[in-house]
Amino acid sequence: MEDHVLFSESLELALDLEGHDALSVSPTAFTSTQALLSRVLRLRPGLVLLDLDLGALGDGRRLIPSLVEAGAQVIVVTAATDRARWGECLALGARRVLPKSGSLNEILATIRRIDQGLPVLDAGERETLIGLARQQSREQAEIRERLERLSPREGEVLGRLMLGETVREVAAHFVVSDATVRTQVKAILAKLAVSSQIAAVGLANRVDWRPPGVG
Structure with a gap:
């Protein structure tokens, strides 16, 4: 399942030539x-x-468990370079993750090994990638726990900062003094254990956090 037409058509042709x-x-x-x-x-x-x-449908990782449960061998072919994300795919049941920057021959060789019942990924590499995914999951859970410590108003203030607003603009939005917002920002930084507004915004974006009232 591929939304980049040229890559998809090239791959489909190569598979047809292989007899698939x-x-x-x-x-x-x-x-x-x-x-x-x-x-x-x-x-x-x-095999999928x-x-x-x-594209508009989002992250393909969500499909892996259902495909595997239905008996399909899943090979992920992606432009994503986040190895923790690769590890999550493996943990969900994918046989291997291959980069789009690689060659068609590498994809075809992997398919041949699956057809022959051979392993397609070194056990140590698989364990390393899944370990990275689990570590990232723990770190993201910790970040979300910190974000949950924010009061409703602190969450709203962080949401305004994520939009790129200054302290003065946030104060104007809530019709309060700049000093009040600065106090709230200090509380946000303390609860998130970061030292700057940029770091706080980065932490929230890292886990795709949204302020109260935003879906």
């Missing part, structure tokens, strides 16, 4: 991940090459 019955399913033709997943599962694929970037 390949079919490309573009996420742009669907309005939800569930509709995309239902379409793929109806095809009963033995999955992109993590599904």
Whole structure:
């Protein structure tokens, strides 16, 4: 499932030449991940090459458990370079993650090894990647726990800072003094254990946090 047409068509042609019955399913033709997943599962694929970037449908990682449960071998082919993200894919059941910067031959070689029942990833590398994913998960949980310590107003102030507003602009928005907002910002920094507004905003963005009242 690939939304970059040229890459997808090249890959499909290479698979056809290898003797595989390949079919490309573009996420742009669907309005939800569930509709995309239902379409793929109806095809009963033995192997799925999955992109993590599904465009408007978001992150392809969400599809991995259902594909694996249905009996498909999943190979992730992605432009993402975050190795912790690769590890999460493996933890969810993917057989291997391959970079798009690699060659088609590497993808085809991986498929051949799966067809032959051979391992496609060194056990040590697999353990390392999954370990990175678990470490990142723990760190993100800790960050969310810190963010939960913010009072509703502190959360709103952080939300305004995330929009790029200055202390004066935040004060004007809430119709309070600059000194009041500075006191709230100090409380935010203390609760998040950071030393600057930039670091606080970066921490919130790291876990895709949203201020109170924002979905």
